[in-house]
Amino acid sequence: MAVLDTIAPEAKERADRxxxxxLVVALPSCQSRELLDSVVSSLRPVLPDLLPNGKAVFLxxxxxxxxxxxxxxxxxxxxxLQLFPYAMLPVERYNEQSLDQGLRSLLQVGRTLGAKxxxxxxxxxxxxxxxxxxxxxxxDGFDLGVPLYARHKFDSLINSGIVYPLTxxxxxxxxxxxxxxxxxxxxxxxxxxxxxxxGQPDSGWIxxxxxxxxxxxxxxxxxxxxxxxxxESADVSASLAQVLSALxxxxxxxxxxxxxxxxxxxxxxxxxxxxxETENASADVHVMIETFQRGCKDLLDIWATALSPATMLxxxxxxxxxxxxxxxxxxxxxxxxxxxxxxxxxxVMSREHLLRAMTPIYLAWVASYALEVQTFSPLAVEDxxxxxxxxxEDLKPYLLSRWRWPDxxxx
Numbered sequence: 001m002a003v004l005d006t007i008a009p010e011a012k013e014r015a016d017r018x019x020x021x022x023l024v025v026a027l028p029s030c031q032s033r034e035l036l037d038s039v040v041s042s043l044r045p046v047l048p049d050l051l052p053n054g055k056a057v058f059l060x061x062x063x064x065x066x067x068x069x070x071x072x073x074x075x076x077x078x079x080x081l082q083l084f085p086y087a088m089l090p091v092e093r094y095n096e097q098s099l100d101q102g103l104r105s106l107l108q109v110g111r112t113l114g115a116k117x118x119x120x121x122x123x124x125x126x127x128x129x130x131x132x133x134x135x136x137x138x139x140d141g142f143d144l145g146v147p148l149y150a151r152h153k154f155d156s157l158i159n160s161g162i163v164y165p166l167t168x169x170x171x172x173x174x175x176x177x178x179x180x181x182x183x184x185x186x187x188x189x190x191x192x193x194x195x196x197x198x199g200q201p202d203s204g205w206i207x208x209x210x211x212x213x214x215x216x217x218x219x220x221x222x223x224x225x226x227x228x229x230x231x232e233s234a235d236v237s238a239s240l241a242q243v244l245s246a247l248x249x250x251x252x253x254x255x256x257x258x259x260x261x262x263x264x265x266x267x268x269x270x271x272x273x274x275x276x277e278t279e280n281a282s283a284d285v286h287v288m289i290e291t292f293q294r295g296c297k298d299l300l301d302i303w304a305t306a307l308s309p310a311t312m313l314x315x316x317x318x319x320x321x322x323x324x325x326x327x328x329x330x331x332x333x334x335x336x337x338x339x340x341x342x343x344x345x346x347x348v349m350s351r352e353h354l355l356r357a358m359t360p361i362y363l364a365w366v367a368s369y370a371l372e373v374q375t376f377s378p379l380a381v382e383d384x385x386x387x388x389x390x391x392x393e394d395l396k397p398y399l400l401s402r403w404r405w406p407d408x409x410x411x
Contacts, residue, residue: 007108011086018082021113022054023047023138025130026106026120028061028088036064039125040083046127047080050134056081059109061088084109091122091181094158094239096205096246099181103206107190118190122181123226132220133184136270143215145184146207148176149225150274153373153381154283156225158243160385161365166247166337169392171211171254172261176219178207179246189215204250212257221271240362241355248344248355259400264393283370288363289326293319295360302357306343311335318364328368330391336361337392338399346406 007015025043030036040058047056062085086109091102103120110118117137119130129147136142151160159177167178183206185193192213193206210217251258295303296319304312314332321327340358344351373381 007112008087011084011109012112014084015109015112018057018084018113020055021057021082021110022051022116023056023134024059024084024106024110024113024115024118025056026059026088026102026118026122027125028091028102028120028122029125030060030064031090033064036060040081042127043125043130044081046131050131050138051080055079057084057109057113057115058082059084059086059088059106062086091120094179094243094246096249099205103183103185103193107185107194110185111187111190111194116187118185120181120183120185122183124182124222129182129222132222132271133182136218136220136268137184137186140218141216142184142218142268143186143189144207144210144217146175146177146217146219147180147182147222147225148219148269148273149180149222151225153376153378154370157366157369158240158362161333161362161369161388162337163243163247165385165389165392167208168264168389169396170251170258170261171208172258172264173211173217174264174266175207175211175217177225178205179243180207183207186215189213204253205246208250208254212254217267219267219269221269221273223274236363237356237359240359241352244340244344244355244358245351248341251341252345255403259403262396264389283366283374285326285367285370286323288367289323292360292364292367295357299357299360302349302353303361305348306354306357307336307339311339315361315364323371326364326368326371328365330388331395333365333388334391334395335398338395338402341399342402342406345403 027036027039030039043058047054058081060083064085086105088102088105089098092098099120099122102122106118106120117134119134121129124147133145133147136145149156159179163179164176168174185206189206189210192215193209196204207217296316300312303315307315311332314329315336318326318328318332336358340354343349343354348354369384373384376384
């Protein structure tokens with residue numbers, strides 16, 4: 001067993017003064033005193049119902065004090081609520097490193113204080129988010145609570161087209177937002193997470209660790225997902241490469257787990273789904289299709305290194321289709337993802353170059369999806385994404401065969 005992380009000496013002294021706590025909440029986004037004051041004021045009324053006669057600690061970035069030169073008063077603390085400054089950075093969606101750093105800070109302090117539950121509020125700081133995420137872990141024996149966000153048809157497409165269907169097929173849990181930055185964590189899961197030294201190969205997404213360890217994971221219905229701190233549209237290639245890298249590294253870390261999994265199971269979900277209005281939105285797919293067509297000219301050598309001949313042939317055919325007929329079949333898209341996982345594992349080239357080269361194919365999927373669902377109702381969109389997930393599960397034997405016998409299996 002790896003040596004468990006410990007908090008810094010000055011933080012240990014501060015923790016000794018606090019004593020014990022039932023709940024520790026990390027607020028990494030509170031980088032100013034004004035924001036900290038506002039968030040603490042909004043969350044404080046939740047605590048009596050959540051923790052009758054209990055004690056909470058809010059962990060906030062020490063830069064919130066430094067940013068104002070140490071002038072002014074912090075939000076008032078009392079016996080039921082203590083404030084704890086700590087070295088923390090904002091948590092970025094899809095960024096494993098930033099979430100790992102934030103979680104380690106939170107869980108180290110939580111373990112030192114003997115907390116019954118730790119809550120990371122990486123993107124949401126609303127009272128409902130704290131209450132709804134914490135209650136299943138506090139009261140129902142779950143080890144991990146994860147938000148299940150409502151979505152518009154063109155929201156979170158990296159998650160809808162890649163993250164959710166891929167992680168569902170690999171690990172067998174229908175966990176819709178496995179890369180969420182808002183989490184409620186039990187002491188049992190905290191210990192398992194801290195056993196892996198920071199930055200070592202056994203790190204990874206805490207959601208994957210929980211599922212593969214057989215711990216109890218639940219989802220909590222929330223409103224629409226908060227906007228990422230770094231816009232996905234700002235640099236699609238960089239965002240996509242970041243996501244794929246995290247997913248593919250987890251596939252290597254947990255290969256012993258996912259190779260045993262067949263099918264998928266629903267998770268217990270709390271709360272009522274948020275209702276979204278029927279959308280009449282449309283998407284301009286022409287630029288995406290043109291980017292894919294250029295990729296078919298400029299990136300063929302890289303794609304051929306990763307993709308099977310059959311998949312290459314299908315992509316070339318797709319590039320010749322007019323926009324009104326442009327459809328990327330689910331089976332082709334799944335094979336692309338699975339082939340890129342295998343190429344990443346085998347290090348057929350620079351991993352960064354490999355992952356960025358997938359951007360035009362991802363945009364082809366987005367264009368195809370947008371053209372298909374632009375007139376769909378919200379329910380029809382969910383049915384369409386369920387069909388995509390089923391394709392990932394049905395074709396998993398292809399990934400499994402090539403993973404085990406990369407030289408012998410010829411698609």
